[in-house]
Amino acid sequence: MVEQKIRFDDGAAYEQMMGIWSRLAGEIFLDWLAPPPGLRWIDAGCGNGAFTQLLVERCAPAEVQGIDPSEGQLAFARSRSTSRVTEFRQGDVMALPFPADRFDAAAMALVIIFIPDPARGISEMVRVVRPGGTVATYMWDMLGGGFPVDPVLAELRAMGFVPSRPPRMEASRMEALHGLWTEAGLEAVETREITVQRTFADCDDFWRTQLMFPSVAPLVAAMAPGDVETLKGRVRAALPAGAGGSITYGARAHAIKGRRPK
Numbered sequence: 001m002v003e004q005k006i007r008f009d010d011g012a013a014y015e016q017m018m019g020i021w022s023r024l025a026g027e028i029f030l031d032w033l034a035p036p037p038g039l040r041w042i043d044a045g046c047g048n049g050a051f052t053q054l055l056v057e058r059c060a061p062a063e064v065q066g067i068d069p070s071e072g073q074l075a076f077a078r079s080r081s082t083s084r085v086t087e088f089r090q091g092d093v094m095a096l097p098f099p100a101d102r103f104d105a106a107a108m109a110l111v112i113i114f115i116p117d118p119a120r121g122i123s124e125m126v127r128v129v130r131p132g133g134t135v136a137t138y139m140w141d142m143l144g145g146g147f148p149v150d151p152v153l154a155e156l157r158a159m160g161f162v163p164s165r166p167p168r169m170e171a172s173r174m175e176a177l178h179g180l181w182t183e184a185g186l187e188a189v190e191t192r193e194i195t196v197q198r199t200f201a202d203c204d205d206f207w208r209t210q211l212m213f214p215s216v217a218p219l220v221a222a223m224a225p226g227d228v229e230t231l232k233g234r235v236r237a238a239l240p241a242g243a244g245g246s247i248t249y250g251a252r253a254h255a256i257k258g259r260r261p262k
Helices: 011-033 050-059 071-080 118-128 150-158 174-183 203-210 217-222 225-238
Strands: 040-044 063-068 086-090 103-109 129-140 187-200 247-259
Touching: 011 050, 011 103, 011 129, 011 187, 011 247, 040 050, 040 118, 050 063, 050 086, 050 103, 063 071, 071 086, 103 118, 118 129, 118 174, 129 174, 150 225, 174 187, 174 247, 187 203, 203 225, 203 247
Parallel strands: 040 063, 040 103, 063 086, 103 129
Antiparallel strands: 129 247, 187 247
C-alpha cells in the first residue's frame, strides 16, 4: 500500500464515516478511564468534536480544549457543541499551543497513526499534563483486521488495487503503544482491547459510508463501472446479512493509559 498524508476536512462526512464508530469505542474507553468530574482536558486531534462531546456528556469536565489542524473539522465541532466548557482551536499535536502542566488529562481519539512522529505527539501530551495527570489514547487495530473500513480495503487489495495508508500504521499495535507510553516516562501504564459493533440498514447504507473514506473514495472514483459493481458484489458477499438486509459487523481498537510521574 502507498503511504500518504491523510487529512479529514469535512466534519459532516467524517461523522457519517467514522464519528459514529468513534463514539461507540469512546464510550467504552471513557468507562475504562473512569475519570473524576471537574478535570481540565485536552482532546489532541479532536477532529469534528465527536470525542470532545463524549467527554462533556460523560465526564463533567471543568474544561475541554480541542486541537486539530483542520479548520473544516473544527467548524463542525464548534457547530455541534453547546457547552461553555469547550473551546476549539487550530493547532499541531506535535507542538501543542499550551504551557506545561496546563491540564489534568490528555486524550487522543483515533489519531496516533496520522501523526508523522507519534513519539513527539505523546511527549507533547505529557508536557501539557500536570504531574499525576493521565495521558491516554485509543486507535483501531489497523494491522490486525480491526479497522471499520477493512471489508472494503480487503476486497480492493484482492482485486489488485492498492489503497493508500496513513503514515504510521505500526503505531496502532498494542506493543507499539506500550513502547511509546513507557518511553515517554509514563507510569502505571495499562492497555485494553475495545470491541464494538455497528448496524447499517443495508449494503447500500454501508457502501455510502465507505465511499467517504480517503483511502477508498479516490480508488473507486477512478475504477471502471464494471469494476465498481464487482467490488460492491464482493463486499456484499463478505458481509454478514441480518434481518431485512441489515448489516451488523464489528471493529476492534487498542487503548492505553498512563500517569505522568509526580
